[in-house]
Amino acid sequence: MKAIVNAKLVLRDHLMSEGYILIEGGLIAGFGEMRDFKAPEGCGLIDAEGLFVGPGLIDIHTHASDRVFFIDDPAAVSQYHLRAGTTTVLPALYFSMNQREWLVAIRTIRSAMSDPRCKNIGGLYMEGPYLNPKFGCDKENNPWRGPVSRADYMPIVEAAKDIARVWAVAPEREGILDYVRDVRRLCPGAVFAVAHSEAEPFQMEPLLPLGLRIGTHHTDATGTIQKYPEVKGVCVDEFVNYHREIYAELICDSRGIHVDPFMLRLIRKIKGDDRIILISDAYAADGPTPPGYDGVDDINFDYAGEIAGSKLTLSAAMRNMMKHTGASIVDVFGYASRNPAEALGFADRGEIAVGRRADLIVTDYWMNVKTTILEGEEQP
Structure with missing residues (x-):
């Protein structure tokens, strides 16, 4: 399992200003407010550093x-x-x-x-x-x-x-x-x-x-x-x-x-x-x-x-x-x-929701993409 943390999540109809996403088996296993995040044992972390995370x-x-x-x-x-x-x-x-x-x-x-x-x-x-x-x-x-x-x-x-x-x-x-x-x-x-x-x-x-x-x-x-x-x-x-x-x-x-x-x-x-x-x-x-x-x-x-x-x-x-x-x-x-x-x-695919493919991007507001994640894996 891995998690994206410290992210502004781009959801279907609003932004979550401080959020996280859990990824397991190439799928989105959960997401929510950062204040509620507890890292599962052995979970790898991807720190979005306050940037936006949206669907691929x-x-x-x-x-x-x-x-x-x-x-x-x-x-x-x-x-x-x-x-x-x-x-x-x-x-x-x-x-x-x-x-x-x-x-x-x-x-x-x-x-x-x-x-x-x-x-x-x-x-x-x-x-x-x-x-x-x-x-x-x-x-x-x-x-x-x-x-x-x-x-x-x-x-x-x-x-x-x-x-x-x-x-x-x-x-x-x-x-x-x-x-x-x-x-x-x-x-x-x-x-x-x-x-x-x-x-x-x-x-x-x-x-x-x-x-x-x-x-x-x-x-x-x-x-x-x-x-x-x-x-x-x-x-x-x-x-x-x-x-x-x-x-x-x-x-x-x-x-x-x-x-x-x-x-x-x-x-x-x-x-x-x-x-x-x-x-x-x-x-x-x-x-x-x-x-x-x-x-x-x-x-x-x-x-x-x-x-x-x-x-x-x-x-x-x-x-x-x-x-x-x-x-x-x-x-x-x-x-x-x-x-x-x-x-x-x-x-x-197409939005951040539990059970969807973990196709995600980390980007600034003006769509300068910093990281692409395909089926839960960071791409070079």
Whole structure:
């Protein structure tokens, strides 16, 4: 048994200013006020020295570290995010790959999940293959512009069916409902996301009973259908905002480029704090920085000069969210741990509670992570 002591505990809806956590067998065995702590015999102590201790972070959507894609070096990228406090990570696979590349990527991540260095990989985020080819970085390389075809997608679905947690789709693609139904049949535990899309509400509504629960990088890579001059249409962003059951993923960079700070505050007001999921959407693009972005150091650009994800860690995204919106440290732990756990059915993690996995981080208020604990073990 071990205990974290002298900690400010970030609980579900409040802070415990002087607390402790007991850990046994990789699980949280108890927690409480420091004044009530009595060290069990032989208990090892981790002194938080007055810092914050919260649940380990859950990044459901990231492709890379700041330089390397998951599919090129899973261990290096897993460890990169683990050091920054991400104790559960979903490598995201992107639509720019052809079928053969998708299958190789799935095999690579599946193999990595049995590597002790990749213990924080919790499954796959399938960002494609059937998205709207008008949207997203590297769109020029999209090999999935043709009809939705079982012959093309079934090998991918079969290969990923037991490890894919999220399947992102553009609902306006012709034939997408057959694809979604096939995925639902083979991956009953997964959820769907609307992504890279300009779908109208009537195209998205049929996906709700099939498990549409996430708006991928909300307000990014989405369009608007303008039916009448000078009249704003209703499209993906409005649909995600309207439907209570849909979580909004947000990329929160330091300059508020992916999502403007005013928009972040508006989304908080509309969706509520229990329907926001912060993501890093880290990507390993190395295109030139276009004019107007001088000094921007936490987002990427492709060779066409378009935004290509971020160089964020999830802990950095939390810090940015606090600065842009006034959200508290309790709020942002909800966005980066509890909400993604609840959205994806990770019932054994996501908050400090007895019986949950002892995935924890020690951090200062501005999310400079000092220690990461995975299943009760301090990470190097």
